[in-house]
Amino acid sequence: MPIPSIIAIDGPAASGKSTLGRRLADSLSYLFFDTGVMYRAVTWGALQRGLQIKDETEVTNLAETAQIDIRPASKEDGRACDVLLDGVDITWETRRPDVEANVSPVSAYRGVRQALASQQRRIGLRGKVVMVGRDIGTVVLPEADLKIYLDASAEERARRRYAEILQRGGQADYGQILAGVRSRDEIDSTRAFSPLRAAGDAIVLDSDKLNADEVFSKVEALCR
Numbered sequence: 427m428p429i430p431s432i433i434a435i436d437g438p439a440a441s442g443k444s445t446l447g448r449r450l451a452d453s454l455s456y457l458f459f460d461t462g463v464m465y466r467a468v469t470w471g472a473l474q475r476g477l478q479i480k481d482e483t484e485v486t487n488l489a490e491t492a493q494i495d496i497r498p499a500s501k502e503d504g505r506a507c508d509v510l511l512d513g514v515d516i517t518w519e520t521r522r523p524d525v526e527a528n529v530s531p532v533s534a535y536r537g538v539r540q541a542l543a544s545q546q547r548r549i550g551l552r553g554k555v556v557m558v559g560r561d562i563g564t565v566v567l568p569e570a571d572l573k574i575y576l577d578a579s580a581e582e583r584a585r586r587r588y589a590e591i592l593q594r595g596g597q598a599d600y601g602q603i604l605a606g607v608r609s610r611d612e613i614d615s616t617r618a619f620s621p622l623r624a625a626g627d628a629i630v631l632d633s634d635k636l637n638a639d640e641v642f643s644k645v646e647a648l649c650r
């Protein structure tokens with residue numbers, strides 16, 4: 427069996443998708459594409475411009491016109507890649523709590539999804555790609571050769587996100603993070619357009635029971 431060329435990894439917030447995706451892409455020498463950063467970039471742009479997040483028309487207009495660029499990391503400060511919005515490096519801005527709190531409502535707008543998913547699909551169809559998100563196996567690249575759905579309990583995911591923030595030297599409250607994770611899960615999985623769910627032909631892995639190395643080994647074995 428040839429090594430799959432288009433690999434889709436979906437799952438809820440902080441389930442370990444990016445860690446797995448980055449490692450897999452490195453080992454196969456594929457492009458790693460984390461689609462969440464595009465939704466975060468639009469959300470940051472909307473907040474920065476003072477738009478009302480509830481204003482679907484304005485937010486969609488921004489998603490349709492903004493130039494989002496994702497480039498190889500230009501700095502060794504822990505970033506996986508550079509995220510630019512209209513030429514401005516906003517990589518760390520996209521991780522801000524106010525972006526985190528507003529990204530799911532922004533991502534629920536149909537026009538926002540259409541604008542971003544068409545760019546993601548164009549890049550994904552070139553192949554040799556590991557694309558990570560919520561709807562990659564179901565909507566963006568339903569023809570993917572391998573689909574993984576990575577799950578974990580909300581408590582475990584909140585614990586990981588908490589540790590990640592502390593490791594970066596930030597401050598965090600576990601209870602708030604857990605509430606944020608649950609709220610995003612709820613919005614992401616109940617929205618009308620491309621909700622978070624496993625594709626029928628996805629392989630579901632539970633990372634509560636598997637550590638990062640075990641998840642990686644399983645998925646690498648599925649590829650080779």
Ligand code: CDP
Pocket residue numbers: 438439440441461462463465466529530531533534558559560561562610614
């Ligand atoms: O890293 P984490 O799992 O916390 O979030 P992310 O992957 O950066 O995604 C942030 C938000 O963008 C999610 O909560 C979704 O609302 C949205 N998103 C989406 O709707 N579709 C995608 N393909 C990727 C992200």
